[in-house]
Amino acid sequence: MIWRTLLAAALTGVVMTLAIRAHESEPPAGRECVAVGSWLDPATGETLATDALIASLARRPVVLLGEAHDAAEHHRWQLHTLAALHGRKPDMVIGFESFPRRVQPELDRWVNGELDAKAFLEAVDWPTIWGFDPALYMPLFHFARQNRVPMIALNVERDFVSRVRDEGWSAIPVDERRGLSDPVPAAPAYRESLANIYLFEQSHAQDPHAQDPAAPTDPQAATDPHAAEEAEEEGDAPGEPDVASVLETEDFARFVEAQLTWDRAMAEALATAREAHPGALVVGIMGRGHVEYRHGVAHQLADLGIPEAAALLPVDQEATCDALPSDLADAVFVVEPAGRLVAVAPPKARLGILIATTEDGVRVAQVIEGSVAEATGIAVEDIVVSAAGFPVAEVGELIEIVQRQAPGTWLPLVVRRDDEEIELLAKFPQSFETPE
16 A cells, blocks of 8 residues: 555655745735744744843753754754754753664764764664755764764654554554553644645655655655645645545544654653753754644643643745744744755656565565666566665665666666566666656
């Protein structure tokens, strides 16, 4: 079922939703966009003095810093905010959504100076657990290491969340819930927000780029409910079912439970870090969808006895040309739009398959018509055993190998089909198209 793979790759931390629309038009008469580099209070629309704000935040028990996972400017903002908070409160712990709890020993070794950067990324198996460009996150990791600030793994394994998505929270025995307590139910507004995401992803489940190992990811486009609205306006998204009908379905209920599992897991890890380091400022680095409107992790933290957690977000300058939602966050920081800062990445090789990691290995769930994979003879249900002579056991390993291929090259593959291993040779075109 394609949805299982979409959940693991798009809803994790890939990035949830930006619930404010960037305005490309001119600002309303009499109102100017807020200057880049400003802190803003969404509730009042007033700019905030940085020194006073940071001093106030340093007195909070927990501070959540939201991000779009692939936005370099968001990570720069996180680094600068960490540094400012650390200047006020050196007793600090930093938790990261990107790490499942099983790699906690490797985080400790990194902070203690026992691993270099390459060995650290290999030890945590970065391509498999997260997959975004590590260069976006390494400055944050180096900050923790340089200042000997403990790093905490906040996440649970994707397969567990996928199980919640498939079976439902109540169907999983208590002793198999990875130590998590029952999440507090989602607020109605959170459910409606998730319903928009659910509808959008359902309508785009057959997008050939959705799980192609070498397709570029655009997490906001994959999960922004406004993107769904725009698609419907253009006639690309079905008008039915609507949000109201989705809210009552069992499948959507499990979808929400999966998201709450992530929220609860990260909230409990932050709360545990606070208990282990009394008096420390605990900072959470996570996708903005877990932070916006205090619906996600902050909601679960309040249930765990920490209602004072601060929710902070970066927002593109265009979004400030009109009033922001008053309850979007405790404070937002105005950044330049990514389009002004990021060059278009060169196109990379794509096989043209939808894949998933299973107990048997990397399974082909779909072969895209007209793709390199189709021309090669790759078939649905094939298990990819090796690529370029290297064994393949995880999706991330295949992604890394495919993306290294240059135009016009040949890629040897071995697949297992009906208990027989078959050697194939994938030929890539002389040039790769730049994704639109």
